[in-house]
Amino acid sequence: MGSDTKVTVYYGPLSWFETQLGNESRRYLLDALNERDEARRRIRHTVDGLESTEEETPAPRPDRLIAMSSDYASVHEHAITNFVGLVREINPKRLLLHNPPELIHTQLDRVFKTNVESFTYPVVTRDTLIKFRDGFEDHLVGQQRVRERMLAALYSLTTDRRAKPVVLMFYGPSGVGKTETAQLINGLLGGKLLRKQFSMFHSDKFASYVFGGTHSESSFARDLLDRSSGVILIDEFDKANSVFHSAFYEVFDEGVFEDKNYRVQLGPALIICTSNYGSEDEIRQALGDALYSRFDALIPFEPLSPDEIKQVIDRLVDVRFEALAPDERAALDSDETKSLLHARASSTGNVRKLGKLVDEVISLVLVRSMLSDAPNSSNATKTKDAA
Structure with missing residues (x-):
């Protein structure tokens, strides 16, 4: 049957x-x-001497x-x-x-x-490379060398000869555009970016996630199967214990990831690992030759220069101003806000921190403006008592 x-x-x-x-x-x-x-679980009741007429x-x-x-x-x-x-x-x-x-x-x-x-996953084409080249400066400030290195690395994915992933290591200080670059290329291809932060996994939990535990547990392999994107972003790869490096040999080499329960064939995907390593020598010493040699390219991200920090601030302020209500914009001076932030953030090259600082300064100006228009409660009470 x-x-x-x-x-x-x-x-x-x-x-x-x-x-x-x-x-x-x-x-x-x-x-x-x-x-x-x-x-x-149903219970059948029968009476002695009587045949049951109930049929299943x-x-x-x-x-x-x-x-x-x-x-x-x-x-x-x-x-x-x-x-x-x-x-x-x-x-x-x-x-x-x-x-x-x-x-x-x-x-x-x-x-x-x-x-x-x-499922046929989105792949990099010549049109993708053109859009990435032309749109890079609209998304990131600086990092011109990154754009050229990325174009070179992505080219092999445009050919029919490529049947396995391109594996890249982005390294450099935090908040200078590594994750944003991965999001940019994924946005051009389409699908929801598969992003995993390895700093969130530790000890036994991470071991079962990477190598596979019981079939009821979450796993990296199942997440790879369920993904809709041709881009796989592994954030903070440097935070993973070296005992887990062996799990990535085959996927970096052949595009096959296998654990106790699943087997995934990735095909010509793009795998991007980010880290805070400072140099290629540091990467090699931390990961070892076996894993180091499996990266197709190691792409450095440079700290932002003072002029680039100012450009980032100007962009962030413009974006925040666009999102404000008309009465809020009237209470702020865009150029004055930018000048204030230029002075305060001249040494902060982390874009995420800059974004928080811009939000804080704008909110402070707005709340002061709002409170200056409201009557002082203590003065109002004194006036009422005097009357």
């Missing part, structure tokens, strides 16, 4: 999988399992049984290891699986005729 079930496995983001499902009737795996378990009605055969990528975490381990038996029991006409664990796919391949559909 169930040998005629047609199985299709879909690899890609959830939004794309939803479009593949269309408007046909759906029955989800978890619903089917809950109904089965509920039926098993078999569940109707589902036309389409669907499993989402998040569903497998709710399925018991024994059901994962015997997924074929589960399918045979439910006996759907069609089985549609979204990003299943490798063990499930392997089982189904042995028993059923399995079709595979994969």
